Amino acid sequence: MESSVRRKLSKWKGKAILKQKWLYLMMLLPLTSLIIWNYIPMYGIIISFKDYSPAFGIWHSPWVGFAHFERFFNAFYFKDVIVNTLRISLYSLAVGVPLPIILAVMFNELRNKRYKSIVQTISYIPNFISVVIIVGMVMFFTSPADGIINSAIEYFGGTPIDFIGSPKLFPHVFVWSGIWQSVGWGTLIYTAAMSGIPQDQYEAAYIEGASRLQCIRKITIPAIMPTIVICTILATGSVMSVGFEKVLLMQNDANLATSEVLSTYMYKAGILNAEYSFSSAVGFFNNLINFIVLYLVNKFAQKFSETSLW
């Protein structure tokens, strides 16, 4: 009795899967791509615990335990690289998370529809400019020989400043050029969230005599709070990664003291010096910390707010 029911059930399941064969066929290519370029590299992480040699391949290379990690943790630049990474990424977080929120609220308060749409459209443009050009533009503007900022400084009788070549100024130039590029685009997700707020809430508040600032505090901000929480969690999940794309372009011998971060260090060890296993260990350490931070922040969010990633 029971077994016939089960047989019927499994037959039914098989039929349902067969019925959806086209859907599975569609998934086939994207899933294959995901496995090859996302999951096989995750398996490849084991070379961090081996001495990888292309001749032996990932599986047959000899194990070395934590040797690469020990070498990294004991290296004399270890502390500098970590401090540089955290300095830039925490600075970016501290400015880059709140600014789009403030700007989105300001956009939302604009009453002139045409003005609003023009400024929003302009603010998105830098997001579509390549990082090579952004860095090129930073150089146009900050170059001590013929940059516009230094020309202005000289015009007003000051002495030119080498912005990029100075380890002290490098984090500022890096972070604020990043803000220039991404702040406008960053408002989009909040603008989308705000478009879901019913207008009659504002009207009711107005009739009761609420000021604009009160409306922002009591209606707008609570409505976008879930979005703020999610964006903040996601941002903290990359606290150890300062993307090498931009740092590599801005790095030079003069600013190395503050511009050498984990990712550029990993790039140099791995790609330039072909120390695959060591570089992979650095990358794994980096990813692991990110993942743990993301997990903890998410736990924290689960506890103290209603929104969280999972």
Next chain:
Amino acid sequence: MYQLSRGDKVFNGFNMILVGIFTLVILYPLLFVVFASLSDPRHIFDQVLLLWPRGFTLEGYKRVFANGDIWMGFKNAVIYTALGTAVNVIMTTLAAYPLSRRDFRGRNVITMLFTFTMFFSGGLIPTYIVNEGLGIVNTMWVMIIPGAVSVYNMIIMRTYFQQNIPVELEESAFIDGATDIQLLLKVVLPLSTPIIAVMMMFYGVGRWNGYFDAMIYLSDRNLFPLQLILREILVQNQMGDAANQAMMSVNQSEVSALKQSIKYAVVVVSSVPVLLFYPVVSKYFEKGIMIGAIKG
């Protein structure tokens, strides 16, 4: 609508001015580059602000168009962007559509497989080893095939399908005997032009603007995309044949001025394709398309 209180008027005016200043800060550097590319570099800083081309010249553009490296990079970038974006959009649609169907079995497991990769990855070197093993390093394919699906974009697209394709429409198509493939091609995609346009923009811009993959995977100069050539010119200050052509006889200040002109002009030229597509797609940005993305 209502009588504005005085406080509100002050607030409005203040807000408009602040937003205006912000917009100028975003816009001016872009305008500056355009003006500077049309100016004689020796006169750009005659006054503090450059508000219009000063000492109008097209010399920089002439040099850029005479430069074989830039043409080659442009051609390669067009190929990588067109093919790569096609792969991206097709693969993303193929993943997003089944996952948008609530009756799709295994939906949750597959979604988890995808989203996990947003938070954890193998990293630079293991990925490099995979591409090396596939034998695509230093070929054009390494610029086209890997990274076919961005999970973030896939989720945006999936959410769009869920919110914009009425279930009744799918059901009636099934009753008429359509298969899932026919449903996707004949019912879903025709209703999804906005999201496809946005995806083409996102992926296309990413392909066009990226330099890092090309830098680590390509060593054959003939395969270099535009961004790598740009990097040589803008960041490393190497002009290759661009600067050497007809630069032998002129004096030092003229050479450096010419170099500046080339830099400004090449920035403008390489941004044109992106800025051409931008207005076409930007009107879709705010239609709530992004909102789905936050519910991973």
